[in-house]
Amino acid sequence: MSDPDPSSPADPPLPLTSPRTPLQLSFPFLREGSRIWERERKPPQPGELPSPLPTKRTRTYSATVRARSGPVFKGVCKNFSRSQGHGFIRPSHGGEDIFVHISDIEGEYVPMEGDEVTYKVCPIPPKNQKIQAVDVMITHLNPGTKHETWSGQIISS
Numbered sequence: 001m002s003d004p005d006p007s008s009p010a011d012p013p014l015p016l017t018s019p020r021t022p023l024q025l026s027f028p029f030l031r032e033g034s035r036i037w038e039r040e041r042k043p044p045q046p047g048e049l050p051s052p053l054p055t056k057r058t059r060t061y062s063a064t065v066r067a068r069s070g071p072v073f074k075g076v077c078k079n080f081s082r083s084q085g086h087g088f089i090r091p092s093h094g095g096e097d098i099f100v101h102i103s104d105i106e107g108e109y110v111p112m113e114g115d116e117v118t119y120k121v122c123p124i125p126p127k128n129q130k131i132q133a134v135d136v137m138i139t140h141l142n143p144g145t146k147h148e149t150w151s152g153q154i155i156s157s
Helices: 061-068
Strands: 073-081 086-091 098-101 116-124 130-140 146-148 154-156
Touching: 061 116, 061 130, 073 130, 098 116
Parallel strands: 098 130
Antiparallel strands: 073 086, 073 116, 086 098, 116 130, 146 154
16 A cells, blocks of 8 residues: 655545535526526416426436437428417327427427428326327428527518
């Protein structure tokens, strides 16, 4: 064994302690340039209930991993309300319309009726009987309609 270095002090090791303030971890991580994440959250008003629908902010990590590893589906935007923050997609394979939340839309355009989209699906808790679209990407803008970007610019297609 080597002798301790005479130039270094022989302080006893400090005990491990937890930080005084809890760590603030959030998932999903903030995306640079995303207008969705830049909005300030206002405190809930008296009598206001939190939304039961899982959004990108409230979805668990395991549910996010399962959704991202799933297959990609194609569909057409049936309707979307930016002010209400949600809409529905009509699957190209048929079946029941699929709910989509504003936080699950990727890209720079607000979806409009008739836009072709790709998406993955995630079950809606607590019973997991219905599904919602996640990772929604507009693949083809509906021609002849005016499209809006998330920043508010209006573009004719």
